[in-house]
Amino acid sequence: MKTRRTGIQALADAAGVHPSTVSRALNPRTRRLVSETVAKRLETLARKLGYSPDPVAAGLRTRRSGTVGVLIPDIANPVFPLILRGIEEALAAAGYTAIIANTDNDPGRARAAFARLTARRIDGAIIATATRRDALIAQCLKLGLPAVLVNRAADGSRVSAVVNDDRAGIALAVAHLAALGHRAIGHVAGPGNISTGQARRAGFLAAVKAHGLAAAPVAVADSYSVAAGERACAQLLGMGRSISAVVAANDLLALGCYDELRRRGLACPQALSITGFNDMAFADRFDPPLTSVRIQHRVMGVEAARLLLAQIDNPRAAAQEIRLQPDLVTRGSSAAPPLGRKRTG
Amino acid sequence: MKTRRTGIQALADAAGVHPSTVSRALNPRTRRLVSETVAKRLETLARKLGYSPDPVAAGLRTRRSGTVGVLIPDIANPVFPLILRGIEEALAAAGYTAIIANTDNDPGRARAAFARLTARRIDGAIIATATRRDALIAQCLKLGLPAVLVNRAADGSRVSAVVNDDRAGIALAVAHLAALGHRAIGHVAGPGNISTGQARRAGFLAAVKAHGLAAAPVAVADSYSVAAGERACAQLLGMGRSISAVVAANDLLALGCYDELRRRGLACPQALSITGFNDMAFADRFDPPLTSVRIQHRVMGVEAARLLLAQIDNPRAAAQEIRLQPDLVTRGSSAAPPLGRKRTG
């Protein structure tokens, strides 16, 4: 004996009007089509009967699901929960629901996740997994599905994106180290096929040059992970170049550097200074506390959601890029270089 | 001129059969109602035309959305992303999609989030936000909505839950400290209205008694956060009881203890040992590395999803509780007590 959920029909009966009138009255967009008195009455009645519209049924008709897909490379990376918060906040305020999918940095999983999302008729996608030339982006474009990239951009800006000013961020780190007296700085770069990896690397080289610093060796990590950071750091230190600091392209890579230093019995920051990027949660708790480029995680999410909603409203609007300014949080992992230039190779 | 998405009708036309035949052929559950030859043909055709069924439209008819709501208290707490992974994995394998909602530990937000989820016609809910007597649980019961609690349980087991064996976990921590020689141990407890807070506290007192240890002061934190841990730790140390170790009810609280110790100029573990609970990501990176009770995050999520799916299939099945066994990860925050009994109050 399941009591039938009160639908638009029940309301119409109770109010003695036609269902379509109810629909019009309760939908903000069409409310003005109905007389004020009736609208008011229906609203009261709706509250009394505990009526709530069914967005799914409505979506079948309007071809709008009120949902947005969010692709995240790795939810265990503490940067993303914060971005998510911003996204959900802005989306919820507009009556939208986020459907989150993890890709584990795996293009295959990403494709599968994306397929499930489109099957669910998402109205748009926020993509945090983008590589510089990403198949998913091409697909969104082809499908005419509104999409916004977050944190990472793609080559050729055919799609909107909210990113950090990576070059500026890295410049802050390099300037900080230079001010401490470092003259030879290395870089553990992120993957070259991801915009942040590429931009931070370019930013690093530019900053080093701007400060007139010495040889600046670079080792590229093959993913944003602690293990990859450790490997890249080993490679960097194995180049036989004397450096007194390492700028890592993100915090996980920086932690990998910690590990490699420990393995070699080198103290941070006494032997080598390390800086990270993202200022992830608990970065201040690490040993040593990590100097890192702080980004506006939450704002990034909020802006991405805004951009997407705007694009859903007006699909033909031009793509735009929002670039957020980071700042530097100085902590214990960076200090003046050892006095005698130290050979670390 | 948007090319109309190929629907079941288009397929039917192309194959020269009736739409319902297509439906039957493509739905695993009804596939056996249709002749093998036709089924095969339709499958091929579907692939060729790039047809994919619309679960939303189907759901309108079947009253099943294929979605599950997941309520998380705080996605920035690193325990939850890991649980989520397990949930999504198991759900995706069954063709279900998770819709995640953050409540920020706020009952008001929880209610709102829950309302949005039910409006979306979720088939069930996984609740990680439960207090011991939770309004949401009552509501699920009333609505007949399948629900499973994860990590936290509720009083009275009217609903299924997947939890840790908290008493066993705390017992491991106490046993470890006792083995190191600690005779006076304090506890920073979690909120009393959350099952984990209550169970770990009870487990602590039981373990202390079982080991024949001395007076065991307890301070209760009003939330699972670093700040609350710091306050509770201050309270604990202010009781004027001499203790040499603190068992914290979770890792964030343990970090709060770190802060309070630092404020007082007390070294951990030299002056006071600290243990946490959850073994959150990066606990091994803290200063000092945190001894913590490790829980089976991912398994917890997987089992919760399983339980929920079973309940969706058979809504009248009895509630059951799965209790997972934790173990202890020993790190630098716990050591033998100082030789002369130290007065910390």
Added chain:
DNA sequence: CTGAAAGCGCTAACAT
């Protein structure tokens, strides 16, 4: 301003 009627894409009785 409101009612009537059609239909979004699919599934589920009920035929046949």
Added chain:
DNA sequence: ATGTTAGCGCTTTCAG
């Protein structure tokens, strides 16, 4: 084994 016929709950022409 397949076709017929409704209809899920809502929105949207089109009339009046």
